[in-house]
Amino acid sequence: MPWPTSPRALKALLADPMGAMGLVLVSLFVIMALAAPILAPYDPLALNVRAKLQGLSWAHWLGTDQLGRDTLSRLIFGARTALSISVTATGIAGAIGLLLGLIAGYGPRWLDAVLVLVLDSVNALPMMMLALAIITVIGPGTFTLILVVVLVSIPSYARLIRAQTLSLRRAEFILAERAIGASTPRILLRHLLPNVLGPLVIVLSMDIPVVIMLEAGLSYLNLGVKPPMPSWGNVLYDGYTSIRTSPTLVIAAGAPLVLATLGFTFLGEGLRDALDPRLASTRPR
Amino acid sequence: MKPPLLEITDLSVAYQTDTGPVMALRGANLVARAGEVIGIVGESGCGKSTLAAAVMNLLPATAKVTGGAVRFLGQDILTLAPQAQRALRGTAMAMIFQDPMTAFNPVLTIGDHLVDFQHQSRAPYRAKLARARDQLALVGLSDPDVILRRYPHQLSGGMRQRVAIAAALLMNPQVLVADEPTTALDVTTEAQILHLLRNLRQTYQGTIVVISHHLGVVAELCDRVYVMYAGQVVEQAMVDDLFHAARHPYTRALLACDPASFPNLTPVLPTIPGRLPDLRDPPKGCSFAPRCALRSARCTVAPPWAQVSPSHGVLCHEVGA
Numbered sequence: 335m336p337w338p339t340s341p342r343a344l345k346a347l348l349a350d351p352m353g354a355m356g357l358v359l360v361s362l363f364v365i366m367a368l369a370a371p372i373l374a375p376y377d378p379l380a381l382n383v384r385a386k387l388q389g390l391s392w393a394h395w396l397g398t399d400q401l402g403r404d405t406l407s408r409l410i411f412g413a414r415t416a417l418s419i420s421v422t423a424t425g426i427a428g429a430i431g432l433l434l435g436l437i438a439g440y441g442p443r444w445l446d447a448v449l450v451l452v453l454d455s456v457n458a459l460p461m462m463m464l465a466l467a468i469i470t471v472i473g474p475g476t477f478t479l480i481l482v483v484v485l486v487s488i489p490s491y492a493r494l495i496r497a498q499t500l501s502l503r504r505a506e507f508i509l510a511e512r513a514i515g516a517s518t519p520r521i522l523l524r525h526l527l528p529n530v531l532g533p534l535v536i537v538l539s540m541d542i543p544v545v546i547m548l549e550a551g552l553s554y555l556n557l558g559v560k561p562p563m564p565s566w567g568n569v570l571y572d573g574y575t576s577i578r579t580s581p582t583l584v585i586a587a588g589a590p591l592v593l594a595t596l597g598f599t600f601l602g603e604g605l606r607d608a609l610d611p612r613l614a615s616t617r618p619r
Numbered sequence: 620m621k622p623p624l625l626e627i628t629d630l631s632v633a634y635q636t637d638t639g640p641v642m643a644l645r646g647a648n649l650v651a652r653a654g655e656v657i658g659i660v661g662e663s664g665c666g667k668s669t670l671a672a673a674v675m676n677l678l679p680a681t682a683k684v685t686g687g688a689v690r691f692l693g694q695d696i697l698t699l700a701p702q703a704q705r706a707l708r709g710t711a712m713a714m715i716f717q718d719p720m721t722a723f724n725p726v727l728t729i730g731d732h733l734v735d736f737q738h739q740s741r742a743p744y745r746a747k748l749a750r751a752r753d754q755l756a757l758v759g760l761s762d763p764d765v766i767l768r769r770y771p772h773q774l775s776g777g778m779r780q781r782v783a784i785a786a787a788l789l790m791n792p793q794v795l796v797a798d799e800p801t802t803a804l805d806v807t808t809e810a811q812i813l814h815l816l817r818n819l820r821q822t823y824q825g826t827i828v829v830i831s832h833h834l835g836v837v838a839e840l841c842d843r844v845y846v847m848y849a850g851q852v853v854e855q856a857m858v859d860d861l862f863h864a865a866r867h868p869y870t871r872a873l874l875a876c877d878p879a880s881f882p883n884l885t886p887v888l889p890t891i892p893g894r895l896p897d898l899r900d901p902p903k904g905c906s907f908a909p910r911c912a913l914r915s916a917r918c919t920v921a922p923p924w925a926q927v928s929p930s931h932g933v934l935c936h937e938v939g940a
Contacts, residue, residue, distance in 0.1 A: 506721040513675055513716075514709030514736050514790075524735065528726045 346608035353604015359597025363590075367414040376404035378411040378564040389582055396586040399572045405586050411564040413590065419476060419559075420545035423483035428538045431488045435495025435530070436522055440503050450496070453489040461486045465552065474557045483545050494537060498530040532609045539602035543595035550591055566591055623690075624826050625651040625674065625794050630687035632669050632678065641898045643669040645850040646687065648924075651826040653793070658841030658858070659830045660873070664895055666850040667830045671798045673697075674828060675714055676704055691794065710739050713787035717799040719779035723771035729755075729782055730767035736786050754785040759815055777808035781815065793825040800829065801836055813839050834877050838862055843930075846870045849896050849906040856931040866927055866938045869907045905936065913937040 347353040366373060375395075382402035389397050396405040438449040465482045472478055502508060503526070511521050546566070552558030553567025554574075561568050566587055573583030627649040633640035644666045651657045659667050672678045673689055676696055688695040691711065696704060716722040723732055733751030734744065742750070748767070755763035758781040771779060780800065787795055800816070801809040817840060820827070829840050837844055837858065844861045846854040846869065854867040865871050872891045874880065893910035896902050902909070908918035917936040926932045 506716050506718060507724045509677065510714070510716055510722050511724075512677055512708070513712075513714040514786075515705035515707070515739060516709075517705060520738065525724050525727075529724065532726075 343605075343608045347604045350604050350607055352600045353608060356597050356600025356602070356604050359593055360601050363413050363417060363594055363597065366410050367417045370411045370414045374404075374407035374410045376407040378403060378407040379562050380404075389580065397580065397582045399569070399580075399583055400576050401572075405569065405583060408564040408569050409566065409586065409590055412566040412569060412587075413594075415476075415559055415563065415565045416546045416549055416590075416594065419479055419483075419549050420542045423480045423545055424487065424538050424541050426480070427484040427487035428491055428534060430484070431491025432495050432527075432530070432534060434488065434492040436499055436526060438492065439496040439499025440518070440522055440526065446496070449492070453492050456485065457489040457493075459486075465548075466557070469552075469557050474552070475560055479549055479552065479558055483548065487541065487545075491534065491537065494533060495530050498533060499526055502526055502529055532606065535609065536602045536606040539598050539605060543598045546594055546598075547591065623650045624653045624692060625649070625828070626688075626690040626693075627670070627674070628688050628690070630670070630673060630689060631685040632666075632673060633683050633685050634679075635681045635683060636899075639899045640683075642901055643682070643850055643898060644673070645901060647847070647850070647852050649845055649852065651794070651828060653824060653826055655843060656820060656827045656829060656841045658837035658844040659828065659847060660832060660834060660837050660844060661847035662832060662873075662895070664898075665847040667832070667847055668798055669850075670847070671714070671796050671828065671830050674794070674796050675708060675712055677708075677714075706739065709736065709792070710790045711792055712794040712796065713790065713792040715780075715783050715787050715795070715797040715800045718803045719776055719783050720803065722783055723779065725771060727770075728767065729769050729771065729774070732771075732782075733767070733786055733789060736789050739790065750789065751785075754789055755782065757788075758782070758785040758819075760785070775808075776804050777811055780804060780808070780812050784812075784815065784819070788819070788823070791825075795823070795825060795827045796830070797827060798830045799832070802831070802833070809836075816840055834862075834874065835879055846873070849901060850898060851906060851934060853907065853934045854932070860928075860931050864931075866931070866933045867907075867935050868911045868913050868938070872910075905934075 347357060380403065382398070384402065385394070385398050386400050386402040388394055391397070394404050394406065396409065398404055399408070434449055434453070438446045438453075464486060468482050468485070469478055472481075508521060508525060511525055516525075549558050549565065550567030550570060553565045554571045556571070558567055559565040569587040570584065570591075573580070573587050577584055627647060629646045629648065630644055631642065631646055632644040633642050647666065647670055649657070649659075649670070659670060661667050669678070669682070672682075673684070676689065678684070684697055689697050691707065696707060699707070723729075727735070730748060730751060733754065734747045737747045737750065740747065752763045752767060755766055760766050760778060760781055766774070766778070766782070774782065784800075797816070801812050804812060813836065816827070816829075820840075827840075829837065831837055841858050844856060844858050845852050846861070846867065848869045854861070854865065854870045856865070861870065862874065865874055869891075876889050876891065878888060891910055896906050896909065903921065904919040905911070905922045908914045911918070915937060920936075922934050922936045924932055924934050927938075
């Protein structure tokens with residue numbers, strides 16, 4: 335398995351215009367999130383009522399909101415919120431889903447039946463309803479958001495991995511491994527894991543924008559990240575309330591959402607091609 | 620006489636299905652000594668592959684051993700602890716699979732595979748890689764260093780089967796099971812692989828069990844042949860005796876159907892009339908009787924195993940004894 339960081343995979347990724355663009359966009363957002371305090375021209379929480387609802391200007395590139403906070407600074411810090419929540423949540427959900435999927439796919443049949451029953455039950459709950467129920471019980475906030483995302487994403491990841499594992503467990507190369515006396519953990523970790531990891535990496539990178547959207551959506555409803563903490567959803571909400579007087583705010587808050595979604599989706603598709611040795615060698619250069 | 624390396628006695632295996640157990644093997648016997656190449660032939664569904672899987676104890680979960688034993692150097696491997704079985708596989712026994720296209724993990728390079736196949740050895744990585752390189756050269760692959768870095772899909776079928784043979788011989792196993800080793804290959808490649816296997820015989824000390832439905836493959840490779848029909852061994856003979864002095868009516872019928880034996884073109888290929896018995900409810904007497912030209916009243920009783928010469932046995936009322 336060429337790992338995402340291997341020079342070969344990176345080269346293949348950069349050779350693909352879509353993948354390269356995805357990588358650039360995602361890198362930009364990562365840099366934005368990591369270097370937010372350096373990049374942001376103002377304190378994202380600093381109020382300045384005298385400069386409220388300004389349009390584009392040299393002082394405030396993307397204007398200000400109704401409390402006079404600098405929109406660009408809030409969006410830069412919002413990238414930090416969006417990325418930390420989405421990457422943490424999909425990472426945890428992906429790891430748990432991977433484990434459950436491998437167990438269900440390769441383990442004994444009864445265990446598979448039990449796991450599928452549980453996963454299907456969770457899946458049957460409407461995502462928004464579940465999110466709202468959890469928020470109602472433990473209150474809105476970053477932790478709640480991550481918990482909701484982890485809970486609702488595990489079933490789909492586990493099902494993906496389970497289906498992959500099921501189709502591979504009968505493969506002759508697994509039988510060949512057993513024929514040379516490989517133990518079950520060895521078969522699972524060394525042979526099944528790298529085969530199922532590719533699809534998971536792609537789905538994860540494509541789900542990150544979904545989580546970013548969910549975070550923005552819930553924050554917009556004031557059920558996500560608590561104001562005044564900057565989040566793209568919060569900025570969007572602030573923009574919505576003053577859309578008639580200052581439409582730049584909504585557009586400015588929507589742009590990073592769209593760009594982040596595109597970036598992660600492109601990166602996901604690029605990774606899919608770059609990580610599959612069979613696709614990499616057949617693609618024209 | 621050397622002691623048997625591998626001895627299968629009265630092995631019976633049934634597959635559990637929704638419509639009842641299918642008796643895939645019914646009291647099969649087999650003896651293989653060191654240095655011997657054993658052939659197992661028969662048509663589809665006669666139990667050849669079940670026998671091969673039983674030798675490695677790699678039967679699918681739906682299969683149940685209902686009797687008999689598989690002894691490796693006198694030890695019944697079917698009753699060994701899973702740990703001990705795993706230790707035997709790969710070191711003492713290895714297998715070559717039918718389809719070299721699917722026998723490799725698509726995301727690992729050939730080098731990764733060949734090092735991984737030596738996981739039971741404690742040698743350092745470099746030594747394992749060197750051993751892998753030597754084995755690749757041994758099976759006639761030029762430029763083994765390049766092959767080591769290749770992924771399975773980058774090799775041709777014949778190259779992959781060579782790699783599979785190299786992989787099976789990595790740990791120098793005493794028993795090598797080749798399940799239809801050339802069936803998935805085209806005839807030219809098949810000839811090359813047969814040539815390779817024949818050459819290996821000169822250096823290889825252990826026993827090779829070749830499973831095939833192809834009589835030509837068996838004639839090329841084997842010293843001794845077991846003919847299987849409906850889950851039973853119906854005839855066992857040295858390869859020359861089998862092809863020139865077959866006794867069992869089924870073996871004779873099978874040989875008569877081999878297109879390689881026809882002097883002239885025929886518009887219709889000959890077949891054995893009738894069909895395989897239903898192994899959910901195998902016939903009480905001889906299982907070949909319904910299709911047999913020599914059938915008599917005696918054939919409703921299970922035939923005894925008759926030794927026509929010390930090295931030639933047959934399961935038949937009419938031609939045995």
